[in-house]
Amino acid sequence: MTGWEAERIDLKGMTLPELERFLSRWGKERYRARQLFRWIYQRFAGDFDGMTDLSKEFRGLLTGSCRISGPAAERVEVSVDGTEKYLFRLEDGEAVESVLIPDDGRRTLCISSQVGCALGCGFCATGAMGFRRDMTSAEIVHQACFAAKRLEGRGERLSNVVFMGMGEPLQNVPEVSRAIEILLSQYGFGLSGKRVTVSTAGIVPEMLRMAERYPVSFAVSVNAPRDELRSHLMPINRKYPLRDLVAAMKRVPLRSGRKVTAEYVLLSGVNDAPEDARALALLFRGSRIKVNLIPFNPHDGGRYAAPGRETADRFREILVGAGIQAITRERRGEDIRAACGQLRGSVHKYGNRTGGSGGVAAGGGAPHSRT
Ligand code: SF4
Incomplete structure (x- = not known):
């Protein structure tokens, strides 16, 4: 430029x-x-x-x-399962990624809201790169423009947007709010609030404020049923412990039939024991919270592993048996490292790229991620 x-x-x-x-x-x-x-x-x-x-x-x-700004995607990768990953080079040389997930009739775009993230969750590739900067509303919303235009070219429409890529959206509230207004505007993308999901690691006051302002859906990265373990995995828990977080999840104003989603990354031998499932069920008892279980997706430098199928199934069965709606998320885009938690966003400035697929240390995709 x-x-x-x-x-x-x-x-x-x-x-x-x-x-x-x-x-x-x-x-x-x-x-x-x-x-x-x-x-x-x-x-x-x-x-x-x-x-x-x-x-x-x-x-x-x-x-x-x-x-009208609009950086072209520097790289587009397409998975064998149809998932697409876009790498955008921003005007200052930073880079972020978005992931488009086709699923039956839905076309869901997982977008980034920050370059890197300051919250440092131990299992998260984005957290490992630290915080670089907030994205602007133009940069945030451009990810949706790019995907929607691409979809239009093949007669499809963008149906859902989830703030589950790089960064904690509730630490960039002004720019994320502007992007949400554009996504919801009938003259903009015209999406209903049900189809726009803000995913948070649990910034309690901002979540409640945003729920008052916009009729969007929320997904909260929970990942542990006890404070000690959660604080270890997610340092933000020291500021907003589970009791406050779960109370806020129960308070988020819900439109008819809508539920708040709790995201739970299953880490082998860390948070996947039957007693963890029982403790989680107790936390959510009597609420409208539904649980998405995400078997951990390994990434470079990660020190955790995914549990076996049986362990994941047992965890889900305990929740379901306790009356909690729970599903295990299907892995998508693994071959292009676009699956939840595999995305790092550490695409170095000025083209010095390392790791990831095809020389790109894949961006976006924090494990407080896609539903
Ligand atoms: S999980 Fe989300 S909040 Fe935590 S470090 Fe990763 S991007 Fe940040």
Whole structure:
């Protein structure tokens, strides 16, 4: 990008009211913002030339002072099971990844919200790289633009978005909120709140605040039924212990029939014993919380292992026997290292890439991840 391009104002990532305010400085009517929104998020325009319902003069004005950011994916990998992984090089040279998971009628995109993560969960590849920076709303929402455009090219539609890639979305609330508004806007992606899921390691106050603001779904990375073990696996537990976390999960306002999902990465010999399952069932008893069990997916440098099938099945059976809805998540995209927890996001700046598949230390995909 040239210096001139960088100086132009990026319209991608603005919410509709922000865009309306921006255009009002030029005396433009509010419906102009809606027109632009449709071009950017429904027709995935990358410039203003083809916006034929805008006057030539207005297009010239926009071209002179604005831009629509949209880095092409530097790498696209496609798994034998149809899962796709996209690597985006950001304008400052950082990189993030997104994963698209086709599943029956659904097309679910798992997006990143931070480059790296500060929370340092012991089993997480993203956590191992540390925190580099927050992503902007433009960078967050562009992942959805890219996937939706790609899907449109083959007559498909993006149906679900999950904030389960790199980073803790509730530590980047302003930018994630703006992205959510664009995803939910009828002039943007037009997704219902049921189809947008925010996955958190358990930032309790922010989860409750966001639940008040947006009708989105939540997935919480729980991973242990006792504070001592959870604090060991997830240091954030020292700040928001299980009692507070589970109370918050029960308080999240739920629309009819909706449940909060508890994500539980099964680590062999660590948190997969029958007594762990029983303790978890006690924690969630009488709630609307459902449990997704995720057998650990190994990644470079990881010190944990996945339990055997029998152990995972037994764990699930104990939960189900106690009246808790529980499923074991099917592994997706393993051959391209796009499975939950395999993604590292440590794509080094300026092309010095290591590890991962095909020379890319795969990004995104924290194990507080996809449902
Ligand atoms: S599991 Fe989520 S919160 Fe924990 S380190 Fe990984 S990305 Fe961060």
